[in-house]
Amino acid sequence: MIYDVAIVGAGMAGASLAAAIGARAGVVLLEGEATPGYHATGRSAAFWSETYGGPGIQPLTTASGPMLRDYLTPLGSLHIGRAQDAGKADAFLRDFAGTGVALHRVDPAAFVPGLREAWTVGVMEPSCAYIDVAALHAAEIARARHAGAQIVTDAAMQAASRSGDVWTIETDAGPVRSRILVDAAGAWADIVAARAGVRPLGLQAYRRTMAQLRTDPGAPAAMPHVVDLSDNFYFKPEPGGRLWLTPHDEVASDPCDAAPEDIDVAIAIDRLEGVVDWHVAAVERRWAGLRTFAPDRLPIYGFDPAVPGFFWCAGQGGFGIQTAPAGAMIAAALLLGAVPDAAVAGIDVERYSPTRFCPRSHKLPSS
Ligand SMILES: Cc1cc2nc3c(=O)[nH]c(=O)nc-3n(C[C@H](O)[C@H](O)[C@H](O)COP(=O)(O)OP(=O)(O)OC[C@H]3O[C@@H](n4cnc5c(N)ncnc54)[C@H](O)[C@@H]3O)c2cc1C
CATH class of the missing domain: 3.30.9.10 (D-Amino Acid Oxidase, subunit A, domain 2)
Structure with missing residues (x-):
């Protein structure tokens, strides 16, 4: 079987993205641990604050607010x-x-x-609120599963190579084949990239x-x-x-x-x-x-500019819960080549693109 999308990492980033695209693509979510959410996602301080992370994060947090409604409790x-x-x-x-x-x-x-x-x-x-992170993450995993995504735990990705337009991903649970490989591996995102032959971005x-x-x-x-x-x-x-x-x-x-x-x-x-x-x-x-x-402290959503079929969903820093719904919507639109959902349509996604770290994208100094 060849999946459309294999997502490496089932923390908040990978789970939200799987939930967002599960009904529109054949998705497999690969998690190295026995339990999704064991790392950053399960250890957060669990609040939603529109100012936390600064003005570069705020549009993602604000757009996520209404979608997090069922998981927020007023705090200030x-x-x-x-x-x-x-x-x-x-x-x-x-x-x-x-x-x-x-x-x-x-x-x-x-x-x-x-x-x-x-x-x-x-x-x-x-407007600051508590987030029920465990309930949110569990709901995203369940939404992904109901949408048709396969979720495989104890499946650490060890290597990946691309032949034609298909990745073969070697995992602890066996090989997986997929057209697109999404890197949502949190602290391991640069390691996962290197294992796929992709240049790390300095996370x-x-x-x-x-x-x-x-x-x-x-x-x-x-x-x-x-x-x-x-x-x-x-x-x-x-x-x-x-x-x-x-x-x-x-x-x-x-x-x-x-x-x-x-x-x-x-x-x-x-x-x-x-x-x-x-x-x-x-x-x-x-x-x-x-x-x-990432070096500029903004998240990274988008296809790698150098390696076809490799998609970054990384660098969520200290804000990956409060920004997850908007981040997943942006990533879903970029991944599927779809029109972004109205909730994120006003957000400048270029600032989160991996091309910002690509020397070719640097502007020449004006004379
Ligand atoms: C102390 C603390 C407080 C925080 N407080 C807040 C807060 O109040 N609000 C907020 O919004 N954010 C907060 N954050 C940040 C938030 O927790 C993170 O931004 C978010 O959880 C990142 O999600 P993730 O899915 O990218 O990473 P993770 O949850 O770390 O998930 C990455 C997953 O990838 C898996 N993985 C890694 N390598 C492989 C591999 N080779 N193969 C397969 N799977 C692999 C890992 O096992 C892991 O499950 C806090 C973080 C910390 C540490």
Whole structure:
């Protein structure tokens, strides 16, 4: 059997794309692990924030919002700073002016009980929401399956070669033949490309640490997501008065089963104690995952300019859940040569094309 499309990686990116195209093409979704979602997708902080990732990510996040509706719960995001961060708040507001993202200045102390008095600068982003990531990912896997996609786990791709217009993909579950090979392998995307004889694009994975804390007082359920304007931490309330906290670390890493380091958890707690006067009673859980970025920190959707039939769906960084529906729609249209869905029709997809890393696409300097 020859599939139309073989997607390598069944995290959020691969699952969403399989769901988007499963009814229009013969699709096989190849996952190296026994369980889809084991890597970045299963380790996220689980929020949707239109400003997170900056103006280059925002169109994808905003377009995804209505499609994520069933998986979102209101949260709000409070961006905070000290007096010396006033300029960062101004720049932040300028960055999103005209995008339609509602942002307004607030007194942060009104939203965070026990906030230390140095934290006087606040910008509220009311639209920020929790995402039920596990339910979303499971729904996309189910949607892909119902649309006719084959999902094969324990099927790590080891090599691929192309003869005529057909790829033969060697996997741990046996060979698979397909006309198009999609690279949705997260932190392994450059490795998968190299295994198919495609030039890697310089993707880099970075470790991000999360900790679930029990604090005294407990995190109020009505508190928003609280983000540092200087990118040194964020935290959000979770059920039962728990708090999810990160030191916003970005430690370059080879692709791996990422694990948290004690020092990063300690740094996170130290930073939290500089923000609120709460006592940290226990670290109940800690984990880490890899956020994988292209050199310009934008995702990559599109056919490789040099190798026919090889399609990139990679570099979702720290935003691959909140951007998944729009990313999948864009990738589906490019992959199938179809008109993009109205939900993403206004998005400039060129900025996400792999051709931006191709020397041939560089403009000559004007004389
Ligand atoms: C701590 C943390 C917090 C985050 N918080 C948020 C957040 O709040 N909101 C948000 O939107 N995003 C967040 N993210 C980012 C988000 O989790 C990622 O962008 C997203 O999960 C990436 O999805 P993916 O499918 O590309 O990668 P992955 O989920 O890593 O999936 C890639 C898959 O490819 C498989 N694979 C690799 N190599 C092969 C091979 N050779 N053959 C077959 N399969 C292979 C892997 O096993 C894996 O399952 C966070 C990430 C981390 C780590």
